[in-house]
Amino acid sequence: MPSNLNRSLIKNLDLFKSLSDAALDSILETAQVYRLLTGDAAFRQGEVADRFFVLLHGHLKVVQVTPDGEQVVVRYVNPGDVFGIARAMRRPNYPASTLAVQESLALSWPSTEWDDFTATNPHFASNALQTVGQRLHDAHARIQELSTEEVEQRVARAILRLVDQSGRQTPEGIVIDFPITRQDIAEMTGTTLHTVSRLLSAWKDRGLVISGRKRIVVCAVDNLIRLAEGPHTSTPQPTDAKV
CATH class of the missing domain: 2.60.120.10 (Jelly Rolls)
Known part of the structure; x- marks a missing residue:
């Protein structure tokens, strides 16, 4: 041994x-x-x-x-x-x-x-x-998501999966407990860095997440779940996402 x-x-x-x-x-x-x-x-x-x-x-x-x-x-x-x-x-x-x-x-x-x-x-x-x-x-x-879902749904689902696998409760919210970049999320969801940045900035303004360099904290899990379930409550879609 x-x-x-x-x-x-x-x-x-x-x-x-x-x-x-x-x-x-x-x-x-x-x-x-x-x-x-x-x-x-x-x-x-x-x-x-x-x-x-x-x-x-x-x-x-x-x-x-x-x-x-x-x-x-x-x-x-x-x-x-x-x-x-x-x-x-x-x-x-x-x-x-x-x-x-x-x-x-x-x-x-x-x-x-x-x-x-x-x-x-x-x-x-x-x-x-x-x-x-x-x-x-x-x-x-993921194949189904890429084929049928809007980019905001895909990004929300990806973050929720990471929270489920590696989330850690903090006073701010649930932090993904390892370094992760916006580019990583883009590569997980078949979209662009610019699109992910715009979405996270919009979610931050609404109090859903806190994001920084290699760090994402989810502050409102229920709201993020609603975004993942469908576009009817979502932020207007960016036009530069990959499809």
């Missing part, structure tokens, strides 16, 4: 809660610790998918470059999440890059161990399967 890794760091994660100390020790024997500074990549799009990971601390964003050269923020990785499981989906290469948005700590294992890893740890396998299913559901939902 790596000497710089405390067993309790993974014992309390949902993926590993049901495992005995002996099972944890066996898992950690082949684990490698990854320390990522802001901007570091755990792996990059197109690289051979030779390892899979579990995030222990921090936050990562999954970024994909389309054939047209457009960058898309696919999702965010939160502590306790398994990621980099391309080989589990029978893909030889990583379909996207995964970058640290703040200092982060992860464990990784060789992809060649995935089948044995899941066979001997049914709880981990079940959680990993749920993760894959949730990602497929989220991908289908």
